[in-house]
Amino acid sequence: MDLVRTSRVPLPIPPALVLNDSAATVDAWPAVTLQYDSDAKLSLADALAALPAFERPQTAYSTLGLRKKVAWLHIPLEVPANSDGEWILDIDYTLLNRIDVDVVSNGMVIQHAVLGNTQQFADRPIQSRSHSVMLELKPGRYDLILRVDTLGSMILPITLAKLSAFHNRAINEQMLQGLLASLAACLLLYSLLQWIGMRESLYGKYAC
16 A cells, blocks of 8 residues: 655655754654555554655644544654753644554664553553653664544644653643633632622523
């Protein structure tokens, strides 16, 4: 089964994404190339063999739109000699159904993970709101292969982050959620008090 090309006009293949420890977060989209698998029958070996045919996405940034087919993404990585090699792959769009993650070195799979909202929360590599997994890489070059299969839009904000930056973002998200929950509780209490004090049914409906 042949892969479906994304476009008849190829764009230049991007260089490998260099993971310097001095950068807390690295946006992966500029290094992405892809191909589509209309019948969802391709294996990882098939995708690796077809890497020379992968092309740059010609859609909006960090999205492939609504696709009724599997997308294979390739992100070449380079880990410098002075890096500790610990990076968290994070895809910050919760509605993706399944993402197979494979880290390949010299044709060999050295790490595999399954992400997506069809996975039980307890079974996720990292129990976070977004889809994430820790990559432990030695200095060298790698092929990061993502197989994305979802029924909705393929929105793919892909980053690689150091652990501290990932945790800081998660803490900020929790603080924002706490503020929004507090605001909602205040509005609920206000509506209930107004309903009880003024006997105005509109406030009761608003509270409900």
